Amino acid sequence: AQTVTQSQPEMSVQEAETVTLSCTYDTSESDYYLFWYKQPPSRQMILVIRQEAYKQQNATENRFSVNFQKAAKSFSLKISDSQLGDAAMYFCAYRSAFTMKTSYDKVIFGPGTSLSVIP
Amino acid sequence: DVKVTQSSRYLVKRTGEKVFLECVQDMDHENMFWYRQDPGLGLRLIYFSYDVKMKEKGDIPEGYSVSREKKERFSLILESASTNQTSMYLCASRREGQGYEQYFGPGTRLTVT
Numbered sequence A: 001a002q003t004v005t006q007s008q009p010e011m012s013v014q015e016a017e018t019v020t021l022s023c024t025y026d027t028s029e030s031d032y033y034l035f036w037y038k039q040p041p042s043r044q045m046i047l048v049i050r051q052e053a054y055k056q057q058n059a060t061e062n063r064f065s066v067n068f069q070k071a072a073k074s075f076s077l078k079i080s081d082s083q084l085g086d087a088a089m090y091f092c093a094y095r096s097a098f099t100m101k102t103s104y105d106k107v108i109f110g111p112g113t114s115l116s117v118i119p
Numbered sequence B: 001d002v003k004v005t006q007s008s009r010y011l012v013k014r015t016g017e018k019v020f021l022e023c024v025q026d027m028d029h030e031n032m033f034w035y036r037q038d039p040g041l042g043l044r045l046i047y048f049s050y051d052v053k054m055k056e057k058g059d060i061p062e063g064y065s066v067s068r069e070k071k072e073r074f075s076l077i078l079e080s081a082s083t084n085q086t087s088m089y090l091c092a093s094r095r096e097g098q099g100y101e102q103y104f105g106p107g108t109r110l111t112v113t
Helices: none
Strands: A003-005 A010-014 A019-021 A024-026 A032-039 A046-052 A064-069 A074-079 A088-096 A107-109 A113-118 B004-006 B010-013 B019-025 B031-038 B042-051 B054-057 B064-070 B073-078 B087-094 B108-112
Touching: A003 A088, A003 A107, A010 A019, A019 A113, A024 A074, A032 A064, A032 A074, A046 A064, A046 A074, A074 A088, A107 B042, B004 B087, B010 B019, B019 B031, B019 B087, B019 B108, B031 B064, B031 B073, B042 B064, B042 B073, B054 B064, B073 B087
Parallel strands: A010 A113, B010 B108
Antiparallel strands: A003 A024, A019 A074, A032 A046, A032 A088, A064 A074, A088 A107, A088 A113, B004 B019, B019 B073, B031 B042, B031 B087, B042 B054, B064 B073, B087 B108
């Protein structure tokens, strides 16, 4: 069974600095998707970034980028030029690329990392 | 923009009450989910629906049931609420197919006393 681990329950970063959130996962599959979701306090969870395992290039979305190391099963999120609005709980998630309509293709979430941004 | 709404942000119920949590999405998504979120445990899947009237159990279905009579609406039912069901409940929807992300509702914080 797949598992997702986030070893940092809490992290903090100074405004305008860079922070990296760690995520490791365990799977025997070769094709899958990885996601980082952000859940601001009292607000809806939203997708930050997505990585397809078959793509070697690391995904980037503005100030957010990932370091995807497939062999090491590592998927870290780097936030550059941190802003106060980046303060949130961040969840790493795994989804198999194999899907069947009649059975749910499970998304495995890590326990989350709570990020604080210090002004 | 995809919009997923949940019927209540906060709910307080007594032990033994029947509780209904409703979720509505407006993007014609085939898949809908109910999760429970607890500190340190991440999100745990309660039930999944891949089509109208179709459902699959997730990791922690005990004590819960669901209903999906219309494509846009997915309801979670606690038949007899217990204190260990005090939690944050998140609904999500997703387009069917590879690689699509989930869209989440704002959550319902349920307290059972």
